[in-house]
Amino acid sequence: MASPPDTSKTIKLERYNSYLRRIHSTKVLNASSKLLFRATLLIALVLILFFTINYPPLSDHPQHLHHPHHHSFLSTSFFASSSAVGGAAWEKKIRHSSTPRRPNGFSVLVTGAAGFVGSHCCLALKKRGDGVLGLDNFNSYYDPSLKRDRQKLLLKHQVFIVEGDLNDAPLLAKLFDVVPFTHILHLAAQAGVRYAMQNPQSYVSSNIAGFVNLLEVAKAANPQPAIVWASSSSVYGLNTQVPFSETHRTDQPASLYAATKKAGEEIAHTYNHIYGLSLTGLRFFTVYGPWGRPDMAYFFFTKDILQGKPIDIYQTQDEKQVARDFTYIDDVVKGCVGALDTARKSTGSGGKKKGPAQLRVYNLGNTSPVPVGKLVSILESLLNTKAKKHVIKMPRNGDVPYTHANVSLAYRDFGYKPTTDLSSGLRKFVKWYVSYYGIHTRVKKDSEIRSEHPED
Numbered sequence: 047m048a049s050p051p052d053t054s055k056t057i058k059l060e061r062y063n064s065y066l067r068r069i070h071s072t073k074v075l076n077a078s079s080k081l082l083f084r085a086t087l088l089i090a091l092v093l094i095l096f097f098t099i100n101y102p103p104l105s106d107h108p109q110h111l112h113h114p115h116h117h118s119f120l121s122t123s124f125f126a127s128s129s130a131v132g133g134a135a136w137e138k139k140i141r142h143s144s145t146p147r148r149p150n151g152f153s154v155l156v157t158g159a160a161g162f163v164g165s166h167c168c169l170a171l172k173k174r175g176d177g178v179l180g181l182d183n184f185n186s187y188y189d190p191s192l193k194r195d196r197q198k199l200l201l202k203h204q205v206f207i208v209e210g211d212l213n214d215a216p217l218l219a220k221l222f223d224v225v226p227f228t229h230i231l232h233l234a235a236q237a238g239v240r241y242a243m244q245n246p247q248s249y250v251s252s253n254i255a256g257f258v259n260l261l262e263v264a265k266a267a268n269p270q271p272a273i274v275w276a277s278s279s280s281v282y283g284l285n286t287q288v289p290f291s292e293t294h295r296t297d298q299p300a301s302l303y304a305a306t307k308k309a310g311e312e313i314a315h316t317y318n319h320i321y322g323l324s325l326t327g328l329r330f331f332t333v334y335g336p337w338g339r340p341d342m343a344y345f346f347f348t349k350d351i352l353q354g355k356p357i358d359i360y361q362t363q364d365e366k367q368v369a370r371d372f373t374y375i376d377d378v379v380k381g382c383v384g385a386l387d388t389a390r391k392s393t394g395s396g397g398k399k400k401g402p403a404q405l406r407v408y409n410l411g412n413t414s415p416v417p418v419g420k421l422v423s424i425l426e427s428l429l430n431t432k433a434k435k436h437v438i439k440m441p442r443n444g445d446v447p448y449t450h451a452n453v454s455l456a457y458r459d460f461g462y463k464p465t466t467d468l469s470s471g472l473r474k475f476v477k478w479y480v481s482y483y484g485i486h487t488r489v490k491k492d493s494e495i496r497s498e499h500p501e502d
């Protein structure tokens with residue numbers, strides 16, 4: 047009888063083989079995981095190197111990268127470009143934009159650079175050879191696409207705007223770390239008289255908290271910059287003496303907007319007194335012109351007249367015409383530049399006052415008030431279109447009935463002399479408006495307007 051085959055050896059052999067296979071596969075596994083580990087290490091090293099070069103540590107401003115205004119750091123810059131806030135490319139842009147190109151040129155930080163007055167001032171300063179860096183939060187108080195278009199215009203002239211908020215102290219400190227600004231032209235604000243009843247907090251946040259934040263950074267900077275900033279004709283409030291002079295009372299504001307601007311003037315006094323900051327407040331009188339603000343009456347009147355929509359023309363409670371000392375943008379820009387040119391250096395350093403510093407306030411108006419009804423009839427002529435006019439009593443919305451600037455102080459100190467009357471200025475505005483919005487209409491010549499409005 048054949049003995050059954052001895053399988054014990056085969057079984058042993060198979061076990062041995064499977065043992066060998068296991069050892070082998072573990073070795074392979076070990077080798078591949080080692081490879082994976084090394085590759086991961088390499089990638090991590092490369093990434094660390096990349097971030098160290100492009101994003102040096104903001105150790106003194108830790109919360110900056112998490113600020114809501116800089117979500118673009120993660121969403122776009124991380125993948126798409128290397129010009130994120132704090133990066134080497136970003137710093138290069140900032141330095142390039144703010145470096146003067148004329149002997150003894152200024153290096154100016156312009157806040158509100160994508161705004162109406164801000165964008166015009168940036169261009170004027172850049173054109174004469176000053177270094178200009180913009181700051182703007184591009185908020186949506188009015189159509190941000192207009193702000194973006196102003197930004198594009200500035201970029202063509204090598205003016206870079208940092209996107210950020212006045213209340214972002216780490217960002218402001220970072221800007222001063224990178225650039226020794228000689229001046230700040232502070233024009234960022236929550237503007238508009240009537241909107242203050244709808245959104246009071248935004249006035250406190252921009253015009254008070256934001257201003258204080260900027261002053262805190264400026265006082266600590268070395269060297270301290272000289273600061274020129276936008277106050278407002280509205281601070282005259284219920285003052286009845288005319289024309290408004292800087293010596294008249296300004297303690298009766300009629301709107302929260304006016305109250306925050308007046309607060310700004312008092313805050314300026316404090317920072318000048320304690321820290322030796324050189325501060326100049328400019329009281330703008332209803333500034334208008336090309337690239338203007340869509341929330342202002344002359345702008346939305348133009349839009350509504352062209353669209354055949356009715357417009358409200360305010361009258362005082364005793365049925366008198368409401369009037370404004372409308373001031374053309376180019377005149378105001380000259381005033382801003384004049385104020386910068388005559389601003390003396392701040393005297394403090396590193397947050398300590400070293401001696402008395404300059405503290406000034408000036409009216410920048412046109413010295414020639416025009417009733418709103420007249421403004422509308424000039425627009426009607428320019429646009430060859432009749433407005434649907436609703437004359438109504440001025441709602442209790444913070445508006446004052448009348449403004450009229452005495453500008454002799456600004457004339458004495460820096461030769462401020464407005465030269466643009468309302469019809470010439472509005473003509474320039476309307477020409478810009480129809481071209482910007484692609485409207486086909488013939489805008490009347492200055493001579494035609496003048497013959498229709500001889501007293502202007």
Ligand SMILES: O=C(O)[C@H]1O[C@H](OP(=O)(O)OP(=O)(O)OC[C@H]2O[C@@H](n3ccc(=O)[nH]c3=O)[C@H](O)[C@@H]2O)[C@H](O)[C@@H](O)[C@H]1O
Pocket residue numbers: 237238239277278279280330331332333341342343344357358359360368369370418440445
């Ligand atoms: O000098 C300033 O410090 C301010 O100027 C500007 O305020 P204002 O002078 O109020 O300009 P703006 O709104 O264009 O109204 C013009 C006229 O139209 C009248 N007005 C207004 C609206 C309307 O529907 N009807 C009307 O008659 C209205 O009663 C007024 O008489 C800036 O907006 C402000 O930010 C601030 O800088």
